[in-house]
Amino acid sequence: MRVSLPVLSSQLKQGFQPLYLLFGAETLLVEEALRPIRACAKEAGFLDRLRFTAEPGFDWNKLLEYSQTKSLFADKQLIELRLPTGKPGDAGAKALIDYAEHMVAPGASGDTALVVICGNIDKRAQNTKWFKAVGVAGVVIECPTISADQLPNWISQRLTAGGLKFDDEAVARLSHFVEGNLLAAAQEINLLSLLYPKERISAEIIERVIADHARFNVYSFVDACLAGSVHRVTRILQSLKREQMEPVIILWALARDTRILCQLSAAMEHMNQGERPQSLFQRYGIWSSRNGMVNAALNRLSRPQWENILRRLARADLMVKGRAPLQRKDIWEEIENICLGMCGLRIQ
Structure with missing residues (x-):
């Protein structure tokens, strides 16, 4: 099942699933989407968390070993698997397909859940067998890049969520300074929340306290x-x-x-x-x-x-x-x- 980022919270309220895949080019959005998944897992009793990074040479057998081995008195476990390149290779693809087929099949214990965290996954990779298998068995959430045209609206929503009042010109100036660097945008908004919690954010304030963090490729x-x-x-x-x-x-x-x-x-x-x-x-x-x-x-x-x-x-x-x-x-x-x-x- 594919779920858009804005509706992730409402989907989690329907019940925690044993398999999630988070991916996107914006690291900030991926990490922020991971937080409610962790919180939901904790509420569902998944108190033991294991973390792995699938770097070159990673032993994919560990994934199935940990998902199938459980102590009688152990907590439910959440496995977080980071896949930096978005390409698991042949061994990784097979392991993910096996997990999707067996761990979420009827009769599975339900004591283990897996969250796969990736960078960007292009359209071709989204048509691979492992990606489709995860999509059928679990929940796939894409964290799309915020374009230059979308950035002012994203910043406005972020400022509003932080309880800040602001001018349109302030949003335009902040967008100019942080374009291409969403993490810097979030950090600067946090800084504004600390420095000016009750003051209306103007373009002059932006010019005074914000450094030029624009980053391009x-x-x-x-x-x-x-x-x-x-x-x-x-x-x-x-x-x-x-x-x-x-x-x-x-x-x-x-x-x-x-x-x-x-x-x-x-x-x-x-x-x-x-x-x-x-x-x-x-x-x-x-x-x-x-x-x-x-x-x-x-x-x-x-x-x-x-x-x-x-x-x-x-x-x-x-x-x-x-x-x-x-x-x-x-x-x-x-x-x-x-x-x-x-x-x-x-x-x-």
């Missing part, structure tokens, strides 16, 4: 380039530079999506009458959440222009590797120039 940078957001492109690139992100990784990510844009642009020129662009997007592996930015990119530049961007990225890759001379101050300026071109700006 190469994928958010590529998305900003596709969306054509000049401000976000320059801001994220500066952040990646401060964090000493390898330029070759940035160029690889940009080239990968630019290559797809070239292929899509060519395919759209020969698209059958009545065929929708979304069908092409699906064919080229574009997620529905990225349809808008990809469509904006295709409308902004023509196929020859995207092909020129791809050539410039290839040339910049040679510059990084010392096989072509820099045409500007450094590689970061080269990347910025190319990406502003992706946004539709013509810069010589």
